[in-house]
Structure formats: structure tokens, C-alpha cells
Amino acid sequence: MSRMYTLLSGLYKYMFRRDEYCILILGLDNAGKTTFLEQTKTRFNRNYKGMSLSKITTTVGLNIGTIDVGKARLMFWDLGGQEELQSLWDKYYAESHGVIYVIDSTDEERLSETKRAFEKMITSEALEGVPILVLANKQDVETCLSIPDIKTAFSDCINKIGKRDCLTQACSALTGKGVNEGIEWMVKCVIRNIHRPPRQKDIT
Ligand SMILES: Nc1nc2c(ncn2[C@@H]2O[C@H](COP(=O)(O)OP(=O)(O)OP(=O)(O)O)[C@@H](O)[C@H]2O)c(=O)[nH]1
Ligand SMILES: [Mg+2]
Numbered sequence: 260m261s262r263m264y265t266l267l268s269g270l271y272k273y274m275f276r277r278d279e280y281c282i283l284i285l286g287l288d289n290a291g292k293t294t295f296l297e298q299t300k301t302r303f304n305r306n307y308k309g310m311s312l313s314k315i316t317t318t319v320g321l322n323i324g325t326i327d328v329g330k331a332r333l334m335f336w337d338l339g340g341q342e343e344l345q346s347l348w349d350k351y352y353a354e355s356h357g358v359i360y361v362i363d364s365t366d367e368e369r370l371s372e373t374k375r376a377f378e379k380m381i382t383s384e385a386l387e388g389v390p391i392l393v394l395a396n397k398q399d400v401e402t403c404l405s406i407p408d409i410k411t412a413f414s415d416c417i418n419k420i421g422k423r424d425c426l427t428q429a430c431s432a433l434t435g436k437g438v439n440e441g442i443e444w445m446v447k448c449v450i451r452n453i454h455r456p457p458r459q460k461d462i463t
Contacts, residue, residue, distance in 0.1 A: 277332045278457035280449045283351055285380060286361035287373050288317055288340040291396040295361060295432035296324045296337045302438060303328065312433060317341065328446045332460065335359075345376060352385035356449045356457065359441070361394045361432075364403040370412050381419050389455065390424035390448035392441050399431040424448040 284292045293315045301309035303326035318339040325334050336351055338344065358380070362373050381391065395409050404412075406429050426444050430437030449455070 272461060275461060277460050278330060279332045279334060279460050280356040280457050281354055282333050282335050282357045282359060282445060283355045284335055284337040284359045284361065285348055286340050287369060287376060290340060290361040290363045291432040292337050292340060292361045293318050293322055296322060296335055298432050298435050298438050299442060300324045300326060302435060331446055331450060349383055349385065352383055355389060356455045357390045357445050359392045359394060361396050362409060363397055364395045364409065365397045365400045367404060374413055378416055378419065388423050390452060392445050393427040394430045394441060395427060396430050396432055398429045399434050
């Protein structure tokens with residue numbers, strides 16, 4: 260009887276277990292991180308009534324959001340991007356499974372500033388081997404920088420990326436274009452990254 264119980268409860272746990280991954284959303288202030296998170300929650304959570312994207316204001320502290328994709332649960336930490344808040348980013352590195360780095364493609368003036376912040380982030384040892392999705396955001400704006408423009412501006416970072424998955428994806432957090440592609444790529448990467456195993460959570 261008790262063996263039967265063990266067997267069934269083991270099976271139950273297996274079936275109702277989720278692998279949980281923590282994904283950081285980083286980038287300068289005004290890049291569109293919080294807008295991206297709200298758009299993602301609206302797209303991946305069936306019953307989520309998103310807040311109006313136009314009501315989002317600058318993040319002081321952090322926003323947390325969760326989505327389920329297949330058996331994976333992604334927990335997003337959307338951190339504030341203002342300069343004085345950037346010093347808090349590395350507190351989260353050791354526990355993260357992936358990073359989404361958001362760039363404002365309409366802001367050519369701050370391109371070198373965002374590149375410096377990106378460089379500092381990818382050279383951090385605590386993030387070694389962690390997949391990075393670079394989102395070239397605000398592609399809905401006609402006059403924005405293209406993906407090749409951004410890749411050229413970031414070209415001397417390439418040798419610092421090291422052995423990790425990295426993708427630059429065109430996106431608009433506002434319209435949702437490119438959001439699903441980015442998330443699906445990230446899910447694929449974190450699942451196959453054996454160096455950072457997920458936390459396992461029972462579904463209750
Ligand atoms: N046109 C356009 N505007 C966008 C897009 N994504 C965000 N925005 C706008 O950019 C501004 C900043 O967006 P947020 O999501 O607050 O930016 P953030 O990166 O979270 O900024 P911090 O919290 O200060 O770090 C808002 O006015 C958004 O409506 C986009 O894809 N296209
Ligand atoms: Mg924000």
C-alpha cells in the first residue's frame with residue numbers, strides 16, 4: 260500500500276512539476292523594458308488583462324512577472340535602468356538563467372551609453388554562460404536604427420560574448436512584433452543550458 264502511494268505521489272509530482280527559470284530584463288531607462296514585460300504577460304497569460312501600455316512610468320525598484328511556456332515557467336525581473344539603479348543589476352546575476360537586454364533603436368544619441376552598460380554586464384563573471392537576447396526595440400518607429408546599424412555599433416563587444424547563446428532580435432514592445440520569437444528563443448536556450456539547472460517547483 261505504501262509503495263503504491265510512493266509510486267503515485269512520485270508520478271503526480273513528476274506530472275505537476277515545473278522548471279522555473281529567472282530572466283533578467285536590463286537596459287537603459289526608457290528602452291522599453293516594462294512595456295516589453297507587460298506585452299509578454301498579455302501574450303502568454305491567457306486571462307491576463309494587461310495594464311494600459313501607455314500608463315507605464317519609469318521603474319524604481321523592480322517589476323516581477325511570470326509566464327508559463329510548456330513545462331517551463333519564466334520568472335522575469337524587470338529592473339530600473341536609470342544610471343543610479345544600474346549598480347543594483349549585478350545583485351541578481353548569480354541567480355539568473357537568462358538576460359534580455361533592451362535597446363531603444365530610436366535613440367542614436369545614447370547608443371554608446373547603452374553599449375557601455377551592455378559591455379559591463381556581459382563581462383561580469385556571475386553571468387558566464389548565460390544566454391543573452393538583445394532586443395532592438397521600438398522598430399515600429401520608421402526612422403529607427405536597423406539591426407545591421409546596431410550590430411555595427413556593438414561590433415567590438417562580440418569577442419566578449421564568449422561561449423554563450425546570443426541573439427539580436429528586432430522588436431516592438433508596443434505593437435508586440437518580435438516578442439514571441441524572442442521569448443521562444445530564450446526558452447529554448449535556458450532549457451538546454453545544463454550549466455544553470457532550473458529550480459523545480461510543484462504546481463499547487
Ligand atoms: N514607439 C515605441 N515606444 C515604445 C516601445 N516600447 C516602449 N516604448 C515607450 O518608451 C517609453 C519607456 O518605456 P518603459 O517600458 O517605461 O521603459 P523602461 O525600459 O522600463 O524604463 P525604466 O523603467 O526607466 O528603466 C514609454 O513611453 C513607452 O511607451 C516601442 O516598441 N515602440
Ligand atoms: Mg521600467
